[in-house]
Amino acid sequence: MIEVSGFWRDSALPFVEARRVGDGRQVCYAAHSHESFSLGVITGGRSTYLSGTSQVEVGAGTTVLMNPGVVHTCNPIAGQGWSYLMLFVDMPWLKALGFNLPAQTCSTSPALYSAVLQVFADLFDGNLDDREARLACFFNALPDYLQAATGKTQAHHPQLEAAAAFIRAHRTDPLTLQDICAASGLSRSYLIRAFAQRFGLTPHGYLLDQRVQYARAQLRTGRAIAEVALEAGFADQAHLQRAFKQHLAATPGHYRKA
Incomplete structure (x- = not known):
């Protein structure tokens, strides 16, 4: 039976995490970002990949690259089956x-695709x-596998x-839109409109994404879900559960036990 989704971690390599998705039709995401540098390969089927302001259709043989903080989604096309492998690497390492972050967000290079598959084989x-x-x-x-930056x-x-x-620095605090406006010197209406255009999320959506990222990092250490939920700024464990599943297409419990 094909595994729908599974996470991989190894205490000997604490700076890296992987995810294997065998049936992407059951793993759908809301717009979100990662604190790590992420890259992955589509191993079967096709999907729609949105990264920042760029949207493309990707299929088997494609490598996708996601810089920290860049809002993105990668979801199935009209129920079509697809599968992929993802790698998340901590920036300090x-x-x-x-390492310099690449400007390119996807590649159809067969050489890069093969190299990434070998990376997963080595890690596992x-x-x-x-x-x-x-x-x-x-x-x-x-x-060497990527195109030179266009400038x-x-x-x-x-x-x-x-x-x-300001949102990143205070993501676990009970922030209001007024707090963010005061810190940035922007009006409420301009902040909402321009922030979404710049970051792909509203200020509230960005705050929620930051809290999910914080919770993800804490759950990797094995901490209790209810405790992490409150510390991250969620009303309760159920609130974290909903947001975590929307952003990472996995429950906190599934993620924590990997």
Whole structure:
């Protein structure tokens, strides 16, 4: 029987996490982001991939790349079957390698696809004693598989960036829209409209996403779900359950026991 979805973690490699999805029709996401650098490969079928302002249809053989904080979704097309593997790597480990975040969000390079599949094979092989070195070798070589950056950058808006930074810094606090407006010096109406255009989520949606990310990090350590829910700013465990499932297509319990 095909496993719908499963997470992989190894205490010997605490900076990396993987996910295997065998039936993507049952694993659908709301718009969300990750604190880690994420990349994955579509191993079967097709889906719609939205990353920032870019939307493409991706199929088997495609590699997708997601930088930290970039809002994205990847969901099935009209019930069509699809499957994929995802890798989530902590930024401090990558920064220690001197890794620079790529501008490219997807690739159909067969060479990259094969290299990513080999990364997963190496990680899942607990008999290898050089898994970290192999992973480091892959990330050092990753730029060679990707297109050179075009130089096009998103317009910088200091007040919107300040609003997002304020939310991240206070994500576990009982924030109000008025608090965010005061911290960024923006009006309520402008903040709601411009924030969504810049980040792909409303300020409230961004706050919720940040709280889910915080809860995810805490659950990885094995902490109690109810305790994490309250600490992350959710009303109760049920509130966390709903948000976690919408953002990560998994329940907190399923994720925690991986």
